[in-house]
Amino acid sequence: MPSSALAHDQIPVLSAAEFEKISQLAYQHFGLDLSHGKQGLVAARLGKKLRELGLATFQEYYEYVKADRTGAAMTTMVDYLTTNHTSFFREPRHFDFLVKTIYPALRSRSQINIWSAACSSGEEPYTIAMTLLEAFHAEVAAKVKIKATDISTRVLEKAKRGVYASERFQGVPVDLMQRYLLKGQNASADSYRFKNEVRAMIDFGHLNLMEKLPEDYRCSVIFCRNIMIYFDKPTQQSLVQRLSDRLEDGGYLFIGHSESLNAITHGLDYVSPATYRKPGHSKSGQIGRS
Numbered sequence: 001m002p003s004s005a006l007a008h009d010q011i012p013v014l015s016a017a018e019f020e021k022i023s024q025l026a027y028q029h030f031g032l033d034l035s036h037g038k039q040g041l042v043a044a045r046l047g048k049k050l051r052e053l054g055l056a057t058f059q060e061y062y063e064y065v066k067a068d069r070t071g072a073a074m075t076t077m078v079d080y081l082t083t084n085h086t087s088f089f090r091e092p093r094h095f096d097f098l099v100k101t102i103y104p105a106l107r108s109r110s111q112i113n114i115w116s117a118a119c120s121s122g123e124e125p126y127t128i129a130m131t132l133l134e135a136f137h138a139e140v141a142a143k144v145k146i147k148a149t150d151i152s153t154r155v156l157e158k159a160k161r162g163v164y165a166s167e168r169f170q171g172v173p174v175d176l177m178q179r180y181l182l183k184g185q186n187a188s189a190d191s192y193r194f195k196n197e198v199r200a201m202i203d204f205g206h207l208n209l210m211e212k213l214p215e216d217y218r219c220s221v222i223f224c225r226n227i228m229i230y231f232d233k234p235t236q237q238s239l240v241q242r243l244s245d246r247l248e249d250g251g252y253l254f255i256g257h258s259e260s261l262n263a264i265t266h267g268l269d270y271v272s273p274a275t276y277r278k279p280g281h282s283k284s285g286q287i288g289r290s
């Protein structure tokens, strides 16, 4: 129980010892690197949560998170510490590359697996589905399976609903929206919902990338964009290695354009900014460079 609740406008003080404990927890469970000058960020973001829970100190919050055996409090903590910022057609070169180079090389296959490994509220996997449908029409719906995962159950709920406010579609061509989205009615008139054809291509699920990655993930393409920045080098190294193990020979890894694999050792070939390829050839269809 809280020792004394905070006044609603009171900002709790995060001591160095509390910061250390919370950083360790975030590192051990999620690989988050909070070491470099992130004390202010932790205090500001988790301070809100403290107030919501009626807790008076970060020590109490730390104990509350550790005591919650369901893991839900831990997941909420990471949600507050990371950003879920994303958008449709973010870093569009990857989608061009997918449509112009990767998919044509794999077109003869009966199934093509793509994984959006930190999908946030779903804009990334929906963009993958829309761009492929737009370029290759109905055949795509039958053969492309998009796995979309994130650690945050909150953003995943939104992703699964597939409903977005109209302002989220700024810059998305109107004809694309007409083909793949339905405009809401009455009270929902300011939102759009993805049509079933698009939704059916995506399988959303919860996954902490720090944990063992499912054995049955075998992908031609992995999008792991704008998440590596939260991790320190050893964590990045281990993650890239484990993602590479889930890529088929000749498969591609996309990372964020502000991220880089320069400082880590990996067995992937650099193709173009934020685009890497596992050496070798895929079984049917050679996935080549652009």
Ligand SMILES: C[S@@+](CC[C@H](N)C(=O)[O-])C[C@H]1O[C@@H](n2cnc3c(N)ncnc32)[C@H](O)[C@@H]1O
Pocket: 029, 030, 031, 078, 079, 082, 083, 084, 085, 086, 087, 090, 117, 118, 119, 120, 121, 124, 149, 150, 151, 152, 155, 207, 208, 209, 210, 224, 225, 226, 227, 230, 256
């Ligand atoms: C900035 S968003 C990136 C979304 C999308 N990939 C993009 O580039 O627009 C980062 C996402 O990583 C998720 N995340 C953070 N730590 C994670 C972890 N250990 N495992 C899986 N997802 C994680 C966050 O919940 C957040 O939704």
